[in-house]
């Protein structure tokens with residue numbers, strides 16, 4: 001399968017899964033439901049969030065210390081990893097360099113998702 005550019009895949013993922021409320025703010029609950037993500041609030045030791053695939057979708061664990069204000073960006077970042085995986089970029093076995101790039105892409109994805117540019 002030929003790989004499409006991640007920008008295109010990311011944009012399509014946003015269109016398909018991300019939901020905004022009438023004020024143009026990302027509706028995290030609906031978006032999670034749409035993308036088959038179960039969000040769990042847990043005490044994580046060294047990370048703000050973790051992502052794990054499971055049979056029906058994905059589990060995003062968000063650290064209990066994450067504030068309400070930080071949560072959308074952190075959730076969006078994890079959603080970026082899911083979008084990359086959906087676009088065929090492997091989730092496991094990345095080199096350190098690929099991982100760093102993926103992290104930057106996911107931050108960018110999150111910023112794009114949160115910008116009202118993509119809202120209705």
Ligand SMILES: [Zn+2]
Nearest residue numbers: 077081103106
């Ligand atoms: Zn990440």
